[in-house]
Amino acid sequence: MSEKDTITFEEVRKKIEAHMKIAMKIEDFDITFAKLEADEWRVNIEWKKENETFSNTIAVTLDAKTGELKVFQKDKFWRW
Numbered sequence: 001m002s003e004k005d006t007i008t009f010e011e012v013r014k015k016i017e018a019h020m021k022i023a024m025k026i027e028d029f030d031i032t033f034a035k036l037e038a039d040e041w042r043v044n045i046e047w048k049k050e051n052e053t054f055s056n057t058i059a060v061t062l063d064a065k066t067g068e069l070k071v072f073q074k075d076k077f078w079r080w
Contacts, residue, residue, distance in 0.1 A: 005064075005065055006036060006041075006064040006065060007041070007062070007064060007065070007066075007067045009034060011067060012034065012041050012043060012062060012067070013031065015062060015067050015069070016029075016031070016043060016045065016060055016062075019060070019069060019072060020045070020047075020058075023072060024058075024074075026047050028047060029045050029046065029047040030045070030046050030047065031043055031044070031045055032044045032045070032046050032077075033077070033078060035078070036064055038064075039063065039064050039065065040061050040062060040063060040064050040070060041060075041061065041062040041063075041064055042059070042060075042061055042078045043059075043060045043061075043062070043078070044057060044058070044059060044060075044077040044078050045057065045058040045059075045060060056074070056075070057074075057075060057076065057077045058072065058073065058074050058075075058076070058077075059071060059072075059073045059076040059077050059078050060072055060073075
């Protein structure tokens, strides 16, 4: 799959933003890792709840061509 056939990082961020709002009711988050590998985007997300010391994490995998959500796993993160 060539890079022309894949969604851009900007599109990935928009799709993740929509999923975070729906699933977690979170609008303020950071993408701490993003990797386009073969036919999928692997992304780590971090955010803090009010009055919490530590960040929370979510590992997300999106189909690189369609942007369809494949994995949305709380308290996990991808390693490179």
